[in-house]
Amino acid sequence: MNKFLIVGLGNIGAEYAHTRHNIGFDVVDALAEKHGVSFRTDRLGDVAEIKLKGKSLVLLKPSTYMNLSGKAVKYWMDKEKIPAEQVFVIVDELALPLEKSRIRGAGSDGGHNGLKSIQEQLGTTAYPRLRFGIGNNYPKGRQVDYVLGKWTSEEAPLIRMKIDKTIPIIESFVLAGLANTMNHFNNVEYKL
Template identity: 65%
Template sequence: MSKFLIVGLGNIGAEYAHTRHNIGFDVVEAFVAKHGGAFRTDRLAEVAEVRWKGKIFICIKPTTYMNLSGKAFRYWMDKEKVPLENTLTIVDELALPLSKIRIRPGGSDGGHNGLRDIQATVATDKYPKLRFGIGNNYPKGMQIDFVLGKWFPEDVPLVNRKIEKCVEVIESFATTGIERTMNQYNKHEFV
């Protein structure tokens, strides 16, 4: 039975809940909820195991804070013996508009501290990532406030549709592979 590690990046604590930077948590929570799983607190992460279509998904929300995400990623990848190409890290992406998501088999950290730490821990940038576009609609010098801020009320319906679509992307990644998933979802424009 093939096994996958689904890693949603975010920060723990109520003040970070449902902020742009925590979209990885929100996507993983939606995936686990859809498949009837439940999170438990475990080593370095909140963890849920989901079984679907003959596959096992180990879903984690690291409790290490964003800048140490690699520690939880590495621990659960090794513990569950998941090959690096069967991991999928879900992350917020400033360089993509809110209307887009992008899945790739590798690529740079793009200045994202969570990805930077994972890359340093596994010594490669060749691991699959699902980037959730958050746009860059903020005044100069306000990037941190924007990233750590809550969604604008008018964006919430679109964000919710994208979260649902990201759940499909995770399913597609595990059942049809990354190439077909990229072809199907990377061109999609959310409105």
């Protein structure tokens, strides 16, 4: 059976719940909910499993905090014997507007500490990821407050819709492959 590791990046703790930086957690939570599975607390994270048309998806929300996400990703890749090309990381992206997401098969960490940690642990930048645009609508010097802040009431409906629309992207990655998924979804603009 083909196994995939679907990783939502975020920070544990109530104070980080549903912040921009935790969008990865929110996306994998929505995926688990759609498939009627619950997370269990395990080594270095909360884990759930989904079966999808003969494929097995291990969902992971690292409990290591963002800066050490790679530790959890590497542990679960090794434990489940999942190669880097069958890992899919969902991460917040300041450089993209709210209306956009970008799927890539490799690339730099773009200054994101979660991706930096994964890259260090795996020794490669070649692992698929979805960069979920969170915009950069913050005053100079307030990036940390913005990233760790909650969605505004104006943003929330679009974000809920975008989370729902991210689930088919993950399923497409598993069932149709990275190239097809990039071709199909990379130029989508999300509007209410």
